[in-house]
Amino acid sequence: MKNCCTIIFSIILYSQIFVITLSAQDNSPGNIASNTTNKINLSEKQEKIYLNLAESLYNDGEYVRALSIYLDFLDLYPDSTYTVRAMETLADLYEKQQRFSEALSVYESLYQRTGPSSNKGIYYYYNQARILNAMGYVEKASQIYQDIIKINPDSPYAKKSQINNKLNDIFK
Secondary structure, three states, X not given: OHHHHHHHHHHHHHHHHHHHHHHXXXXXXXXXXXXXXXXXXXHHHHHHHHHHHHHHHHHOOOHHHHHHHHHHHXXXXXXXXXXXXXXXXXHHHHHHOOOHHHHHHHHHXXXXXXXOOOHHHHHHHHHHHHHHHHHOOHHHHHHHHHHHHHHOOOOHHHHHHHHHHHHHHHXX
């Protein structure tokens, strides 16, 4: 039943994209000025439709299909206001599928976008270390954990980093 609902939802969303695209293609002389506004609204609507489809598939556990839609979304809308949200879920999907190299790459990109000054940046950096640890790169992970402790010693990720560094020392 869940798969059937996902398919129906996908069909509805794709048909909405098609209808929105057609409605934005009215090039009659009276509509030329409003076409710029239509194209902006079209893009925003399409972004939301793509994201809703991807999130629906993700929530239904259709991880392979969700991953494909998220990748399409990021290709089509790399500068969207939803890009970071899509990238976060993409990293999670890669991790769920044990595609650690891809998850690491996404977290590195997210960290580069935000830097170390924000809690989100520290979160992305921490996830890099956590994934490196899972991949067996304990020394690299420990270095990032130490960096996090130096950058923001009061963050919850600094405390987690201290614990993970101690565990890494025990299991070396």
